[in-house]
Amino acid sequence: MYRLVKKMYFITIFFKQIRYQLGIIVLIFLNLSINHNGYSQIEEKYSLKTVVIDPGHGGKDSGARGRKSKEKDIVLDISLKLGTYIEENIPDVKVIYTRTTDVFVPLDERADIANKNKADLFISIHCNGNKDARAYGTETFAMGLHKSDGNLEVAKMENSAILFEEDYTTKYEGFDPHSAESYIIFSFLQNTYLEQSLNYAAHVENEFETRALRKSRGVKQAGFLVLWKTTMPSVLVETGFITNPSEERFLMSTSGQEYIASAIYRAFKSYKSAIEAKSKFVAKVDSSRLRKDSITENEINENTTGSVKFKVQIASSSNSVPIDSDFFKGFENVEEFKINELYKYTVGSTSSFEKIVQFKKIVEEKFPDAFIIAVDESNNIIPLNEALEKLKM
Ligand SMILES: [Zn+2]
Incomplete structure (x- = not known):
């Protein structure tokens, strides 16, 4: 019992009742397929x-x-x-x-x-x-x-x-x-x-x-x-x-x-x-910009603000989770977003969609249900297709 308690993670004590105001939460499973013309088609398949x-x-x-x-x-x-x-x-x-x-x-x-x-x-x-x-x-x-x-x-x-x-x-x-x-x-x-x-x-x-x-x-x-x-x-x-x-x-x-x-x-x-x-969108990325080797967390983190960024969401919780906790072990730059009484945790931050797609694959090894989100210039979470539109992909 105690071991179980230790293994699981602290989530909620002061959960406030949420009714009708939750934004639409989207699970996005990206599928990468390489085309002949050098472009990769990234399709949402949820x-x-x-x-x-x-x-x-x-x-x-x-x-x-x-x-x-x-x-x-x-x-x-x-x-x-x-x-x-x-x-x-x-x-x-x-x-x-x-x-x-x-x-x-x-x-x-x-x-x-x-x-x-x-x-x-x-x-x-x-x-x-x-x-x-x-x-x-x-x-x-x-x-x-x-x-x-x-x-x-x-x-x-x-x-x-x-x-x-x-x-x-x-x-x-x-x-x-x-x-x-x-x-x-x-x-x-x-x-x-x-x-x-x-x-x-x-x-x-x-x-x-x-x-x-x-x-x-x-x-x-x-x-x-x-x-x-x-x-x-x-x-x-x-x-x-x-x-x-x-x-x-x-x-x-x-x-x-x-x-x-x-x-x-x-x-x-x-x-x-x-x-x-x-979750319906199709994005094209230049395959020549996709790397064959895996991408590290340091490479993915652009600490500049003021532009559209992609991140990988790994968890959500009713309660704030300390970002240095064991739960996030293996990731250096965990970010917390608070939206409608829910805390969301992301890793990675880049304006390159190609990079985030590759980084997500690494994150998935620890968090299989991780998915990509986007934030605007003011660090507000926005729909992915809106972000792609802003970056004119
Ligand atoms: Zn019953």
């Missing part, structure tokens, strides 16, 4: 192709209980509706479910399904429960450390699903879902996909509030085991409280489930088109 929909609980694990309903049944219905909307309206997206029937699926297996299928987004669907029957509304979580006891309670409730797994003490590295101390490990978590997860979560809560006319309790963070090991943007959606009689009626009704599923679907559609639009 598109959202696979989504994993995870109906919470199932089988012997009923989840939260209302007066007339069980969470496992409602979330399965909503999940299947959501998947159908995506399959019917966006046929190029592959939909994978972690379950389609009333069966028990361990939490780690759910994450495994998403990882093995190289999903681009993981959506875990749940209903909330509270001792206080007056509690109602929706909330969407990304992985992180809770900033309120209320958020911790939701995570404790959802994580207690592992108690149905016989070998949970070994599988989850000694994690006790009911012990607040167990949750400290999540304060050491370095979360590559936090920005994207929060971004999609904001889309979902926005749709719940404006289109499904639910009370949105906002975008939050807490330590959910089901999101712990996923390697893609991942959220856990609490679609409402089945312990609230009127919300339970809504969630049990076909029309209520359709409202909820279509809100999550619309959020999916807008998130997908936003990240794809932002």
Whole structure:
């Protein structure tokens, strides 16, 4: 347990609620191909192709209980509706479910399904429960450390699903879902996909509030085991409280489930088109300027200001991370950017797009999900195609 804590990285204590104001976060995978005419074509190839929909609980694990309903049944219905909307309206997206029937699926297996299928987004669907029957509304979580006891309670409730797994003490590295101390490990978590997860979560809560006319309790963070090991943007959606009689009626009704599923679907559609639009570009570089040997960090750092620069983003965090920490070991010039309550960390700084493309390959050895960003003359992050335009590539 302690070793695990040491290995993971400190990310979030004072996370402020982010809603609707997050910029579009783009994952860009650059592909370099050499043409005959001496130019290299650099193409962005990111598109959202696979989504994993995870109906919470199932089988012997009923989840939260209302007066007339069980969470496992409602979330399965909503999940299947959501998947159908995506399959019917966006046929190029592959939909994978972690379950389609009333069966028990361990939490780690759910994450495994998403990882093995190289999903681009993981959506875990749940209903909330509270001792206080007056509690109602929706909330969407990304992985992180809770900033309120209320958020911790939701995570404790959802994580207690592992108690149905016989070998949970070994599988989850000694994690006790009911012990607040167990949750400290999540304060050491370095979360590559936090920005994207929060971004999609904001889309979902926005749709719940404006289109499904639910009370949105906002975008939050807490330590959910089901999101712990996923390697893609991942959220856990609490679609409402089945312990609230009127919300339970809504969630049990076909029309209520359709409202909820279509809100999550619309959020999916807008998130997908936003990240794809932002990442669509093709740039040409002169192959003669591409070096055969690898580029060092010192060579890549131009300390001059006042011009467009490219950098490689390696991490983001809800909390400021000391740039001399072990996490960044191997890199001398780590820079921190604070944007919308998130800290972003970059290495390298050059106005040569060719150089940054080459440098990124080196950075990827330590940070496989690293991607290129651009900043303008005032050191504000700008879209890559805007930067390329400014440099007239
Ligand atoms: Zn649940």
